[in-house]
Amino acid sequence: MAVTLTESAAQRVNTMISKRGSGMGLRVATRVSGCAGFAYVVDYADAIGDDDQVFESYGVKVVVDGKSLQNIDGMEIDYVRESLLNEGFEFNNPKVKDSCGCGESFTV
Structure with a gap:
């Protein structure tokens, strides 16, 4: 399988990388x-390590x-913009069994 981006998320990532001026x-x-156990960490990919898997969307x-x-x-991963003040990435993870009430962490 893989980790994929929707077209909207890919466009947002491209915009962020362009503004930053670097990143792969x-x-x-x-x-x-x-x-609940785990949280997502999202950052720019500046290098690819030996243990990394690379997917493209x-x-x-x-x-x-x-x-x-x-x-x-x-x-x-989707990028949703509901209003000027409410936008961000949404993680549609089929492995999630439960999440905490605040939505910041999850269990697999």
Whole structure:
């Protein structure tokens, strides 16, 4: 499987990288956090490590380390803008079994 971006998310990542002036894509990871167990970590991908898997959606590279991939394999990342003050990435992760009430962490 893979970690993919919707077209909207890919466009947003391209805009962010262009404004920043550097970066080869989006790095997505998980870390132990919150009351449910894991949280998503999203950053610019400036390098690709030996343990990284690289996926591509709409011309944008998505870089995921091997340890995180087991928690997010099959996930689709969307970018949703509901209003001027409410926009951001949404993580559609089929591995999530439960999430905390605040939505900041999840269990696989």
